[in-house]
Amino acid sequence: MTxxxxxxxxxxxCLHACMAGTRMAAPLLALREGYSPAAVGVLLAMFALTQVFLALPAGRFADRHGLKRPIGYSVMAAVLGAGLAVAFPVFPMLCLAALLTGGATGVAVISLQRHVGRAAAGALQLRRVFSWLSIGPAVSNFIGPFTAGLLIDHAGALPNSTTGYRAAFLLMAVLPLASWLLVRPTRELPPVVVEPGSTPASAWDLLRDPAFRRLMLVNWFLSSCWDVHTFVVPVLGFEKGISASVIGSILGAFAVAAAVIRMVMPLLAAHLREWRVMVGAMLMTAVLFGVYPFMGTALGMGVCSVLLGFALGTVQPMIMSMLHQITPEARHGEALGLRLMAINASSVLMPMLFGTMGAVIGIAGVFWATGAVVGAGARAAWLLKND
Structure with missing residues (x-):
């Protein structure tokens, strides 16, 4: 690693931890204030809503302007969003904070992935650099929820005050500032030269490629599993009377497992094939979702969380490697934006669907239904072996 x-x-x-910590603290505050699981599902959906509309424009913006300018705008939005939650810890402001921190993270991810992908040479190096880069969200998904949970439990002067939540949101507002300091020294890559007179193509033309369509479908299946886990663990833990710090630790265990497997992947990159990794991850996830509802203790949930982190942690580097191989260099930003838009459009709808399903068929039904869909979707990943 350079x-x-x-x-x-x-x-x-730093930037992703701001969103991850806010995404853990905001639902817990909403639940404490008496809001229903369905309302919490709406709140969680807000973290993805901005990315649905910003992803494609952000991808084109990154294609034109590179890395630093999109990151700068992302930092400002993330600080504003978490800062509003500090000043006004009420449900409408929590939704606005979700919109801002979620959108900021999406724009930053597109510009970072585009920059790193362009700097890599060849399929092997793509697998390695995206394995390293994918460690970032895994680590931040531990740091954000874990530190937020500790502050919620221990920074509050009174048991029913919002002091602990304000402290958690304040830390989340500070973290993105470090991101800008870290990105500033980076040298921009030369812009991609577009042939004079060429007609700009629509981003939707990328979907005419069967390999790109299958890759997006696999990405959607697996991103839904992350949404299920993020939604169900706080609700299930709250119902069982588990403290915020333990819930944060369960989510953090998932993130640590994903980070560990991603640290190993660069060492094994020469022996990995994208389609094989994706098929294995989908089948393992289907099995784990089948047994997760039977875990009645925090320890059992933690074990399932770790195993699920191992399975899902392998996927993103492989998807990003294949995406950069099957799309033109001049349109990497658009392809990344289209991918992010698709999975976040799903993330807007899925938490609300999970909340409704949880009320009708219970949390176990949400797990089993998602596991069945992911298991059946493994065929799409299998077909990628020929692409």
Whole structure:
């Protein structure tokens, strides 16, 4: 790993941790204030809503302007969003904070992935650099929820005050500032030269490629599993009377497992094939979702969380490697934006669907239904072996 890549990973950690910590603290505050699981589902959906509309424009913006300008705008939005939650810890402001921190993270991810992908040479190096880069969200998904949970439990002067929540949101507002300091020394890559007179193509033309369509479908299946886990663990833990710090630790265990497997992947990159990794991850996830509802203790939930982190942690580097191989260099930003838009459009709808399903068929039904869909979707990943 080069020093520049290490800086970019740390920048991603700080910015993503802001969103991850806010995404853990805001639902718990909403539940404490008496809001229903369905309302919490709406709140969680807000973290993805901005990215649905910003992803494609952000991808084109990154294609034109590179890395630093999109990151700068992302930092400002993330600080504003978490700062509003500090000043006004009420449900409408929590939704606005979700919109801002979620959108900021999406724009930053597109610009970082585009920069790193363009700097890599060849399929093997793509697998390695995206394995390293993917460690960032895994680490931040531990740091954000864990530190937020500790502050919620221990920074409050009174048991029913919002002091602990305000402290958690304040830390989340500070973290993105470090991201900008880390990105500033990075040298921009030369812009991609577009042939004069060429007609700009629509981003939707990328979907005419069967390989790209299958890759997006696999990405959607697996991103839904992350949404299920993020939604169900706080609700299930709250119902069982588990403290905020333990819930944060369960979510953090998932993130640590994903980070560990991603640290190993660069060492094994020469022996990995994208389609095989994706098929294995989907089948393992289907099995784990089948047994997760039977875990009645925090320890059992933690074990399932770790195993699920191992399975899902392998996927993103493989998807990003294949995406950069099957799309033109001049349109990497658009392809990344289209991918992010698709999975976040799902993330807007899925938490609300999970909340409704949980009320009708229970949390176990949400797990089993998602596991069945992911298991059946493994065929799409299998077909990628020929692409």
């Amino acid at each position: 020093p520049e890549l290490a800086r970019l990973i740390l920048a991603q950690v």
